[in-house]
Amino acid sequence: MAETLLSRGLDAQGHIAREGSLARVGHDFRPVVAAARNRIPDLFGSRMHSAYLYGSIPRGTARVGRSDLDLLVVLRAEPTDADRAACRTLDEALDEDFPQIDGGGTLLVGHARVLSDLERHDLGWFLACLCTPLLGEDLAGQLPRYRPDSLLARETNGDLALLLPRWRERVTSAGDSEEALRPLVRFMSRRLVRTAFTLVMPRWNGWTSDLHGMAEAFGAYYPRRAEQLRAAAVLGYEPRGDRAVLSSYVDDLGPWLAEEYARVHGVKAPRPEGA
Template identity: 30%
Template sequence: MHVDADGLIGTVGEAPYQDEFCPVLKAVRFRLVGDAGSLVHSIYVYGSVAAGCAIPGRSDLDLSLILNTPPSMNERALLERIRQETESDHPVVSKIDFDIGSLGDFASPDAGMAWRYWLKHHCRCIEGEDLASGIVPFAPSKALALAVNDDFSTVLGQYVTLLREEPPARTSQRLVREASRKVVRATNILRLETDRDWPATLEDHAERFCRLFPEQAREMRYFLEQAHEPVAEPADFTRRLRLFKAWMETVIRNDTPSSQ
């Protein structure tokens, strides 16, 4: 996201949705409202579909669901069934993802900052009360970067575990792509307290990281490549992912702007 003249982070904007993706947006909204209407408070789209730059057959459909209450196991199973069936019916998207939270998460002192930032700056409401409308735009800060990415170690560890299970090639490629994107974006937590920029694209994140940590530029280029074209052999990828994760954890513990 760009930073405006007042030092505030920009939003995703309101570009028209691409015609190719309107049917799947309509379908997933219809299913969620029809089959889980009492559970769902509001539905948001983010990512390339929200920005109006998705590629048919290649891009994911990313949705954030704010629920009225935390879901039960049965309710999670219902949402997963809706996700899978809609994904199967609409090959225009490579995958449908649900990022699930509740009104309690949105309001909480801990997780709420990340959710409020996410809805305000990355999401567009397609159903229900738009919670983002009452949120003041955020300014760049290290605290915000930490709130958004504080789960990076856990999430990357989960990707390592999943890839070690030797999934089918298509699943493996998806996991490599997702893990690489998480790595690149998570590096924003290594920013300085005085930094006033805010990276928007994967390339923005990679560029600012390489300026701070030139000794890790080769690894960053590797993860950036895999984020776009996931062709890495899973065993080698997990090895490099584990090493980079450990390196990041060390830098964070030392709380220094450079590992030099």
């Protein structure tokens, strides 16, 4: 029984096991992680509570020259515009200094928000299950253990209907170049595959961060959409700047998925403006 649970990203008690560790960081990416660890305290000093890695680098699946560096920094107070500007500078500097990464992004949040009731099954779950401690006190110890249930599904991805109008605006305003469209295809493909997976996650009873695995799990329950999700998973890893793909996302797959998600799990609790 335990082997079956572990093979689906759960521990022996059926909780989502924390993915990633510093021990899994590949040799090529260790200098990048070391540089991030050294530079983050210089930016925030005592205002920093903790910092984390997430994504393919701590999972040990990163590809040289193709994967980005994903960081989460928790501050003792809510971040300011100046803090966000500092993070953008950090991301740009790391990308310039280390050709083994293809860009990166630093999420910046306040300590109280991570531990709030509103974020317990979204940002809190993200930190506790998908983030690897890098600096400071690990907040996972103050958060619950999580199961792949309908509450987690609703609070992580039950806001797709709110996102679609913004996505349509981004598609409309984007240029037609490969450089302009490729990042949008990558971003939307990944978000739609992850949302499709969490739609079926409670029935599948497990967790994976692999897009192909997510698409296969989804396809077992929604065979008519299976090929669409498999194609989106491929584009999540190897995107191409195709406006037709984006149109299919915002006009077909996205609206269907948002409606089905609300029917099965309900809608994510509203967040304050700008949160």
